[in-house]
Amino acid sequence: MKRALALGIAALVLAGCGTSTPEADGRGPITFATIKDGTGTVPKLVAAWNAKHPDQTVRIVDLPEAADGQRQQLIQQAQTKSDTYDVITIDLPWNAEFAARRWITELPRDQFDVDGFFAAPLKGSEYRGKLFSIPHFTGAGMLYYRSDLLAKAGVTPPKTWAEMKAACAKVLALPEAAGASCYAGQFDKYEGLTVNFSEAVSSAGGEVTDDAGKPKLDTPAAKTGLDFLTTGFRDGSVPSDAITYKEEEGRRAFQQGKVIFHRNWAYIHALMNATDGSSAVQGKFGVTVIPGASGPGVSTLGGNNLAVSAFSKKQDTAREFIKYLTNVDTQREHAKGSAYPMTRTAIYQDPELRAKYPYLPVLHDAITSARPRPTLVRYGDASSAIQEQVYAVLGGTTTAEQALSTLQQQLTEFAQGS
Template structure:
């Protein structure tokens, strides 16, 4: 799977930034060294830097590796739960050229930044290397930078709409909503029920975290707008983008979302849904297994369904998420790290992990696997969502880009600026960040 390299452009939504390759104090890549593949050597202990292992299944997979590789033990290093904090700790580790992290579990939009700064080792493909031919094509592009593979897709993601089947049934609503207006109408019917008292209508992440960038991208894309155009230039100051942002702002202002929405992160939202406090919840696939647990941690087990996210005139445009494994350029035992990635990316391992956690796999055939479909009936919906999903802007200075989006949108959500002012200011700020040299 190869793409023609474009000077400082990454197909579609990738931003072309000032300094074209140097970010967060990183060196320029004008000499092309960042893209040069080098043999991955060294065997011995390795570490995996990752976000929270909420299911405990990652550790089980690592334990199985360790039993089979007594001289090449892997150790999980759990980073903070919030993606912004994970990214910052990984950057701090890289800028000091530390070998503390061997493998990095990267959000899909971090590849460009980490590869351009030469913080990652290029991954070999083909015989003896990694095989991406069996993966969903949309996931493969998230691990590439300038046509070369720097991160192996391990899990994918696309935003889904979780909804309370029991409450919709009581309200006489036969199908989950496919439009924003249908969602509000269904909510009004549910809230008129005794069972609907105190239940919030809708929740998506609007706290000042990475989740806000995701929610913003989904709302704008669903309304037919974009944050960045195919040429890498910002396109956020448009009527379509305003319609998307207006949807989020009005949902907060009109009380469609809970008062706590502006402070909840993804895990806070999950707990809110599992406590039975919200009717419609935009969330990632991982929530499915957790919300269906019958150990007392979820009050909605067996009483919810999953559908595509709605848009203004029909199903919306989900955001493409997921996580990829990359090898730190400063790791000691890169050969072991590569073998570990092969082990974790294997189809059998992905299937076992998905069955245990409801995380979306990247191996395409698993979406038609009988065992998988039997447990997760929503897999065809998820596959379609991933194939049609839109990406957040991927950028060499991703921190600056996502901070600009979060700042502008959060001010609009809090009523400090109008949506028009927020988008005008964001257009200008992104324009400065995307000025090519």
């Protein structure tokens, strides 16, 4: 009797396990928490997925516009172990933190055709040698320049900081450049300053942290990089109001003819080439890789990744959806509908896309040589510290030596406290 009862219970258990409902095997409708797409391309791609997967439909939830707000919302969901989100969009520098906190799940490397991605974004998607997210968008800073004025002054696009300064001297002597400044990047106290500082250090041959997360700011290269930014403010090469520049403020300054050279992302290309009268530099600018201390510079890698929430009950569908959004065919369609830089190298060789986005060869080279931001689990703390210290140097309230010494100590503490 007892044996029969046990067999009956076992049969019921096995029957329950074999019902294969979408929820039971990790499949079913999912929610995709991501940044808002103003072009409407992502909703179209999601609609195409939904048409083919009526039992595994995807609903888009827009995250806040600012990166800090996105991160805060995702962390709140993770800390409460909420299963509201299945697939989430994270900034590349957050990968280590989210993986270390076990807020996202490890992804099977052999399921994602990883050989087709740029090496740098893929490397940044790992934590302790394991893959935890997939590159969706990427990006690297490029140097925009006034091609009309450089041609008139008889100079070529610079490869080094010294060449840029020399080119500026000739261009600014032209009547057409009256009232302009040489260079601008992103120098307000926000994430963009971390990016510009990291680029300057890397472009001087240094690194903010090594691959293991160990700070490397007590080096001559770090000092050279910070001096490049500081000197520009001191000698007037950088306009004084650039201390308030984020991406859009800098873009408008270049677009209005106030600076000769400008470091920014690929998205501004179309805005500056607008033919509706909004751009004073339409057809009068070019783009090249950022300059460095002794040769072409090293951009800081940008971009967003897709990850599966550790608390999702639809893990299989979430992974399949990420594979769909990041395969080469979907990325090609995505690129046709928006200027977001894709993460697969094949997209940058497409003749149709090269004709549409003439900067793709430059962007390809910039991404290939780019470095990720500091590799630390406590990345948010590290970025805030960098912003605080570098902004103080640019504003003249502390010295480069003191700022770098403080940062070396702070980032060491953050690395040890991971």
